Amino acid sequence: MSDNQTLIKVENLQKHYNGGAIKALDGINTEIKQGEVVVVIGPSGSGKSTFLRCLNLLEVPTGGSIFFEGVDITDEKTNINIHRQKMGMVFQHFNLFPHMTILKNMIIAPMKLRKKSEAEATELAMGLLRRVGLEDRANAYPSQLSGGQKQRIAIVRALCMEPEVMLFDEPTSALDPEMVGEVLEVMKQLAKDNMTMVVVTHEMGFAREVGTRVMFMADGKQVEEGTPAEIFDNPKSDRLQTFLAKVL
Amino acid sequence: MDLKRRFISNFLTDDRWKYLWNGLGVTLKVTFFAVLLGILLGVIIAIVRSTYEKNSSSMRMGFGKMILVFLNFLCKVYLTIIRGTPVVVQLMIMYYVILASSTNKVLVAILAFGINSGAYVAEIFRSGIMSIDAGQFEAGRSLGFNFVQTMRYIIVPQAFKNVLPALANEFIVLLKETSVAGYVALADLTKGGDIIRSRTYDAFMPLIGVALIYLILVMFFTWLVGKLERRLRSSER
Ligand SMILES: Nc1ncnc2c1ncn2[C@@H]1O[C@H](COP(=O)(O)OP(=O)(O)OP(=O)(O)O)[C@@H](O)[C@H]1O
Ligand SMILES: [Mg+2]
Numbered sequence: 001m002s003d004n005q006t007l008i009k010v011e012n013l014q015k016h017y018n019g020g021a022i023k024a025l026d027g028i029n030t031e032i033k034q035g036e037v038v039v040v041i042g043p044s045g046s047g048k049s050t051f052l053r054c055l056n057l058l059e060v061p062t063g064g065s066i067f068f069e070g071v072d073i074t075d076e077k078t079n080i081n082i083h084r085q086k087m088g089m090v091f092q093h094f095n096l097f098p099h100m101t102i103l104k105n106m107i108i109a110p111m112k113l114r115k116k117s118e119a120e121a122t123e124l125a126m127g128l129l130r131r132v133g134l135e136d137r138a139n140a141y142p143s144q145l146s147g148g149q150k151q152r153i154a155i156v157r158a159l160c161m162e163p164e165v166m167l168f169d170e171p172t173s174a175l176d177p178e179m180v181g182e183v184l185e186v187m188k189q190l191a192k193d194n195m196t197m198v199v200v201t202h203e204m205g206f207a208r209e210v211g212t213r214v215m216f217m218a219d220g221k222q223v224e225e226g227t228p229a230e231i232f233d234n235p236k237s238d239r240l241q242t243f244l245a246k247v248l
Numbered sequence: 249m250d251l252k253r254r255f256i257s258n259f260l261t262d263d264r265w266k267y268l269w270n271g272l273g274v275t276l277k278v279t280f281f282a283v284l285l286g287i288l289l290g291v292i293i294a295i296v297r298s299t300y301e302k303n304s305s306s307m308r309m310g311f312g313k314m315i316l317v318f319l320n321f322l323c324k325v326y327l328t329i330i331r332g333t334p335v336v337v338q339l340m341i342m343y344y345v346i347l348a349s350s351t352n353k354v355l356v357a358i359l360a361f362g363i364n365s366g367a368y369v370a371e372i373f374r375s376g377i378m379s380i381d382a383g384q385f386e387a388g389r390s391l392g393f394n395f396v397q398t399m400r401y402i403i404v405p406q407a408f409k410n411v412l413p414a415l416a417n418e419f420i421v422l423l424k425e426t427s428v429a430g431y432v433a434l435a436d437l438t439k440g441g442d443i444i445r446s447r448t449y450d451a452f453m454p455l456i457g458v459a460l461i462y463l464i465l466v467m468f469f470t471w472l473v474g475k476l477e478r479r480l481r482s483s484e485r
Binding site for chain 2: 056058076081082084085087088089091093095096097098099108109112113157158161
C-alpha cells in the first residue's frame with residue numbers, strides 16, 4: 001500500500017452529553033493517512049480521549065461519521081468488531097487481563113478472533129516479546145510486572161492482532177518518570193516501522209520528535225493542526241500559545 | 249444402658265441407619281445440582297442486570313436495547329417473585345402445580361431449589377461483575393471481542409474468582425435449606441430421621457443424629473471454604 005492512502009476519515013464528529021449541554025466533541029474533521037503519526041494535544045477536558053475513543057467506537061458519537069478504510073463505522077449496520085480487530089488500542093492504565101499470563105494475554109485474541117493455532121499465535125507473540133525485551137516474562141502474570149513493563153506488554157498485545165492503526169490514550173501518564181522512556185522507545189520503534197498511530201500525550205518531546213502531524217484541541221474542537229514545527233515553533237492561536245507556555 | 253438400647257433400636261435394628269445414609273445421599277445430590285443450576289441461572293441474570301445497569305443509558309435506541317430492556321424486566325420479575333415467597337411454597341408449587349405429572353421427586357427438588365438459589369447467586373455475581381474495572385471490558389472490546397466473548401473470556405472468569413467464597417457459602421446455605429424437601433415427601437436426610445422417629449416413637453435419637461450429620465457437614469464445608477479463601481488471597485498477585 002502506498003504511504004499516503006487515507007486510512008481514517010472523520011467528518012463533523014460530535015459527541016454530546018446531557019442532551020447537548022456538554023459538547024465533548026464539537027465538529028471534528030480530519031483525515032489520517034497510512035503511516036502517519038498524529039499526536040493529539042490539548043488541555044484537560046478538551047475532548048482528546050473522547051476523540052480517540054470514538055475512532056474505535058468505544059464511545060458512540062452523537063453526530064458525524066467516521067470512515068475506516070472507506071467503511072462508515074458509525075453506521076449501525078457495520079459490524080464494529082471486525083474493524084476493531086484492525087485498530088489496536090493502548091490505555092493509560094494498561095488494562096492487561098490479570099487472570100491470564102502475559103503470553104495468554106497476547107494470544108487469546110488472535111486465537112479466538114483470527115482463528116490462529118496456538119503455535120502460530122505463540123510464535124508471533126514471542127517474536128514481539130523479544131522485540132520489547134520481555135520474552136523471559138511470557139509466563140508471568142501482569143501483577144508481577146512494573147508499570148513500564150505492563151505498558152510495553154499492552155502495546156505488543158494489541159500488535160498481536162496485526163492492526164492497521166494503533167490508538168494511544170496517554171500511555172505514559174500513569175507511569176513513574178523513570179519508566180516513561182522505555183515505553184516511548186517502543187512507540188518510536190513502531191513509528192519507524194511505519195505503523196499508523198494516533199497518540200494522545202502530554203509528552204511534547206515525543207510529539208515533536210516522532211509526530212508527523214500535531215492536532216491541538218480545546219473545548220471539543222481542533223483549534224490548530226500542523227507539523228510539529230508549525231505547532232511548536234509557530235503557534236498561531238492564542239489558545240495554543242497559552243497552552244504551550246504552560247507545558248513547555 | 250438405656251441410651252445404648254435406644255441407639256440400637258433407632259439406628260441398627262432393621263438397618264434403620266440406611267434411612268439416614270440414603271437420605272444424606274439425596275440431600276447432597278439435590279444440593280449439588282441445585283447449586284449448579286443456581287450458578288447457571290445466576291450468571292445469566294447477573295450479566296443481563298449488570299449490562300443493563302452499565303450500558304442502558306448510553307445505548308442507541310434500537311433492537312438490541314429493546315431486547316435488553318425486556319430481559320432486564322424478566323429478570324426483575326423473577327428476582328421479585330423468588331425472593332418474595334418462601335422456598336417451601338415454591339417447592340410445593342413446583343411439585344403439586346407445575347410438575348404435577350412428574351414422579352421424579354429429586355428432579356423436582358433440584359429445579360425448585362436451583363431456581364430459588366439462582367436469585368441469590370445472581371446478586372452475588374452481579375456484585376462480582378460490577379467490581380471488575382470498566383477498563384477490562386474496554387480492553388476486550390478494543391481487541392475485537394464482541395460482548396458475549398468479552399464476558400466469557402475476560403469478565404466472568406475474574407468475577408467468578410472474586411465471588412467463589414460467596415458461592416461456596418451459598419452451597420452451605422442450600423445444604424440446610426433442602427431440609428424442607430420432606431414437604432413433597434422426598435426422602436432426604438431430615439425425612440430419613442423423621443421416618444425412623446415414626447417407626448421407633450423415639451424423637452430424641454434420630455433427630456439429634458440428623459442434626460449432628462448436618463453440623464458435621466456444615467463445619468467441614470466451612471473449613472473447606474476458609475481454606476479456599478486463603479488460597480485465593482495468597483494467589484492474588
Ligand atoms: N460520561 C460523560 N458524561 C458527561 N460528560 C463527559 C463524559 N465523559 C466525558 N465528559 C466530558 O467531556 C469532556 C471531554 O472529556 P475527555 O475525557 O475527552 O477530555 P481529555 O481531553 O481526554 O482530558 P484529560 O486530559 O483530562 O484526559 C470533558 O468536559 C468531560 O467532562
Ligand atoms: Mg483523557
